[in-house]
Amino acid sequence: MSLPDLTNYFIFARVVAAGSISAGARELNMPKSTVSRRLTELEEEQGIRLVHRTRKGLKLTDIGQAFLIHCETLVSAAEAAQQVTQLMLAAPRGKVHVSAPYALSQSLLTELLPPFMKAYPEINVELTVTNRPINLVDEGVDVALRVRASIEDSSLIARPLADSPGTLYGAPALLAEHGVPKHPLDLLHFPHLSLHYTSGRYTYQLSAEDGEQLTLSFNPRLVTDDMLVLREAAVQGEGLVALPNYLCADAVASGQLQRVLPNWHLPVGIMHLVYPHRRGLLPAVRVFIDYMVAHIPVLAQRSLLIG
Amino acid sequence: MSLPDLTNYFIFARVVAAGSISAGARELNMPKSTVSRRLTELEEEQGIRLVHRTRKGLKLTDIGQAFLIHCETLVSAAEAAQQVTQLMLAAPRGKVHVSAPYALSQSLLTELLPPFMKAYPEINVELTVTNRPINLVDEGVDVALRVRASIEDSSLIARPLADSPGTLYGAPALLAEHGVPKHPLDLLHFPHLSLHYTSGRYTYQLSAEDGEQLTLSFNPRLVTDDMLVLREAAVQGEGLVALPNYLCADAVASGQLQRVLPNWHLPVGIMHLVYPHRRGLLPAVRVFIDYMVAHIPVLAQRSLLIG
DNA sequence: AACTTACGTTCCAATAATGGAACGTTATTT
DNA sequence: AAATAACGTTCCATTATTGGAACGTAAGTT
Structure with missing residues (x-):
């Protein structure tokens, strides 16, 4: 099975909407030679003529008309898919899955989560509390709070927060x-x-x-x-x-x-955040990390002074 | 504006359905190197991680899940579009737009159309009768019946049927x-x-x-x-x-x-059929042409013998 | 424990797609 | 009537994509 190049469907829909190959090429910001070739390619792939080329604009065949309808829903689906990702990238929103051990959860997070969630009302937090060492990827965790003697996990990004003597x-x-x-x-x-x-x-x-x-x-x-x-x-x-x-x-x-x-x-534990791949970090996760990096050291310091 | 390669959306949907990059590659009949690269490409284009790669299979991120839904409707739309064309190619069906001058319409076609339509019940015929010279493409005509002193139109395919003295x-x-x-x-x-x-x-x-x-x-x-x-x-x-x-x-x-x-x-007129592009001829149009080529010369000959 | 299998990624020569320029036409303007 | 502008197509050197092989890694098997 050779898969069809769906971009041609997209181009076809845009060209028809624009009314001509040249106009479509301008809207798509492509050279018209490419648009012309891809359109012909699509017709050959389908084995059917979809548009009649006249000097002034294009004219859909009957089958092209029926074909177009599906291409338009295809384009809509593509735009909807893009919106999903762009919405999440545009501002801090969506779900942040956090993992923390019991001790930290019940002290630091109990104190910090409410103000954080108030500051970012579009963010939903899912907090998994466990002392078992977890695989962030397998469990779908965006960011984990840890205390370890050293920061060794090489496949994750780590942000040290405070020493924990x-x-x-x-x-x-x-x-x-x-x-x-x-x-x-x-x-x-x-x-x-x-x-x-x-x-x-x-x-x-x-x-x-x-x-x-x-x-x-x-x-x-x-x-x-x-x-x-x-x-x-x-x-x-x-x-x-x-x-x-x-x-x-x-x-x-x-x-x-x-x-x-x-x-x-005793050996000093290093309290830190870990999360996968610095690239492609969602704003929601990023602001969570930033918030914790900004506030945890202060809280930890205060505890130490008292203790 | 750089347009997205929608094929990547398609690959993404298929890979998720298959459960892993390797399995998706097998189903798509593509090398896994390509599938892996295109998937990464899609994520970079969207600026977001859609799947977590683990050793055993893939795991969708929350956003990947939402993204996938739209990709699936995109795939459905593409398949529906393909069906439109493949249906028309699979058998003689659909509309055939015929043009003929009055004289021929009222003699030959009056006699031949009923048996033709009986022979191909899935074909709908649209007959435009006019003596005015028409542009097949502009008027969306699939095939025209003409009588001319010579067959000169170079951009059309012509099938001579009978001399018309x-x-x-x-x-x-x-x-x-x-x-x-x-x-x-x-x-x-x-x-x-x-x-x-x-x-x-x-x-x-x-x-x-x-x-x-x-x-x-x-x-x-x-x-x-x-x-x-x-x-x-x-x-x-x-x-x-x-x-x-x-x-x-x-x-x-x-x-x-x-x-x-x-x-x-008087100069002999040549009765002939003309139609655009021999390539991409629909079965419905093809059988119409074949039917006329098979029957019109017989009818014409009979008329001449009588006349 | 050593071996095998299967996964996803990377490398790079072979291959395919690209796009600016030129072309042939036709409608519009001078 | 001549000139201009706009259309879709074709050409071909440049550029981007491809896919087989090799790699590193983890899970299952002998």
Whole structure:
């Protein structure tokens, strides 16, 4: 099967509307030689004469008339299709599919989404909250909020938002029971809670301010992929846990949690946005990204100052 | 303005239906390199990503989904357009616009059209009867029946049907009154009737059987472009007239008219069909031509034998 | 684990489409 | 009557498109 060149149908419709090959060529901004050739081509392809060429304008054959009707709906369909894309490109509108882990969703996005949606009433947001690592393309996600030790995914564009330093936290009661740790080795006497790691290996990578580094293995009593669950468990005194500071700022202020070994730092997580292909980014997605890039660092900074 | 290549819309719709670029390429019978390139081309032209490419099949974006709907109506329109032409090509059907002069229409076509239309029930005939010379293209005529001294029109295809010899005719009463002419010069005493000629010059070009030629000018008493009017006027004894023999056979048989100078011949008219461009001839027009070519010579011959 | 299959993309010589200029006609203007 | 303008077509060097082969990658198979 050899597929027909539908552009010829388009040209045919435009030429008939214009009344002559020359006029059609002018409207189409093409040389009339091309228009003439393509029209003849169409007739040969169809095996039928569609227009009679006279000196002054063209004259449709009966079959050309019937053929034209379908060509016109074809042109309309093409224009409608174009409008679909051009509408989405003309202004920030349409759906933005966002993905975020629970912790970030319930803190940052809870705060930022309402004002964002108020600022862009034509944008609909679909928010998928999950801690599972997702494939943006497979799940049809436009932009994902992530915290990782490093930004490595090469096929995606990443926009760093803020560093997310973490510390060990524990409930005052737990610390009273086991004694406040002075040195990392004191941690071995404690129960521990941790995020789930597919590697199955659980360690603290601690670094002191003088540069000293220490890696400590532990067996977690509780493993989950929800940081908020970890925080609540820690508040209940179930064990020590490594968490981003911004998540614990409130709990520390209210006395529910206490920093453990505050002079030893955990690896800094980098909070960032990722999205596919910088090219062809829809305005709706672009303004979402811009909005988050503009506001998340401020919010994160505020949390850190408090924490 | 650069016009979009609508074939890309078509390819897009087919690829989505097939589920992958490779499968779409197979269905379209195109190399996948081309399909891949054209799809990317379409996305760049629209400035928007329409499909996400994954290893196993494609995934439409939301906008791609909306875009696709219009592409599908576009494909339907293209198929409908094709059907219009292919239907007309598949069998003799549709309209045939025929043009003929009065004389031929009322003799030959009156006899041949009914059986033709019975033989091809899907064909509709539109018959324009006029003696005025017509431009086939301008008037949208598919095929014209003509009688001319020569076949000269170069832009048309001509199919000769039969020679149409002519003679001078007169009513017996008129001949009794003025005396039966023995020699062309005797014609000068008669009143004459004639077809209308735009040249304004009226002559008889007589040739004897021994090759002798004679051109005789005359002033017609009656000029019309309808041969049947001339014949009736001649029957009424209004004057002599040069007419095709087949037209007068009946009148001669019934004694209403008589041949004048039967040994002197008028220029032979050639009855023929003309139609534009042998290429792209519709089956309906083709079978009409074939039918006339098959039957008119027989009918004409019969008339001549009688006459 | 190694192998096979199937996907989408890229490369580049072979091929096809393009478009400015010239042509032959015809209607209109000078 | 001559000149001009406009039409559709054709020509052919330039330009753009094509498609087979090779590539990198991921899923299924031995």
